[in-house]
Amino acid sequence: MLNLHNLKGAYQLKNQGDDFAYFYNEKSNNLIVINNIDDEEIRDVTDGTSLDAYMYLTNKLNI
Template identity: 90%
Template sequence: MLNLHNLKGAYQLKNQGGDFAYFYNEKSNNLIVINNIDDEEIRDVVDNTDQAAYMYLTNKLNIETNLTVIWYKTEFDSSDYILIEDVNGKELYQLDLMDLENAVLGEQYKFDKKYVKLINGEVIELKFKTPVQ
C-alpha cells in the first residue's frame, strides 16, 4: 500500500521490476510508477519533489481518472515526474518499465524536462513557482 501525504485512495502494489514499483488505484484507474522499491527509497523520491509540483500531482490523482505517473529521482538528487493523461493503468501495470515507457511515451520522448504532462502525445512542461523564503 502506498501511503503519501495528500494522496487519497488505496494504491496497492501491483508489480515490481528492477528498480521500480507500480502502485495502482482500481477505483480511479490511476497508476503510480516510482523509482526504487523499498519504503525508504520511495520516501526519498517523494520528499525530493518540489512542494508545489508534489501538491499539483497529488491533487490531480485525487480528482481525475486514467492517469499514469512515472516518478523518478535524478542523479542530482532531485525528483522529476511524467504525468500521462487518458491511459488505462490496469493494462500498464502488467508491463515492464521499458514496455510501459514505449507504450505511453513513445520512442522519441526524451527525459529532458523536470515536470511534464503528456496529453495525446503532446508534451507540456509544467512550471511551478518556488515560494520565496
C-alpha cells in the same frame, strides 16, 4: 501499499522491478510509476519531490 499525504485512497504495489515500482488504485483507476534511481527507497523519491510538483500531482490524482 503507498499512502501519501494529500492523496485520497491507497495505492497497492502491483509490480516492482530493478528500475520501476508500479502502484495502482482500483477505485480511481490511477497508476503511479516511480523510477527508483540509484537504489533509493520509494519514500525517498516521494519526499524528494518539490512541494509544488507534489501538490500538483496529488491534486490531479484526486480528481
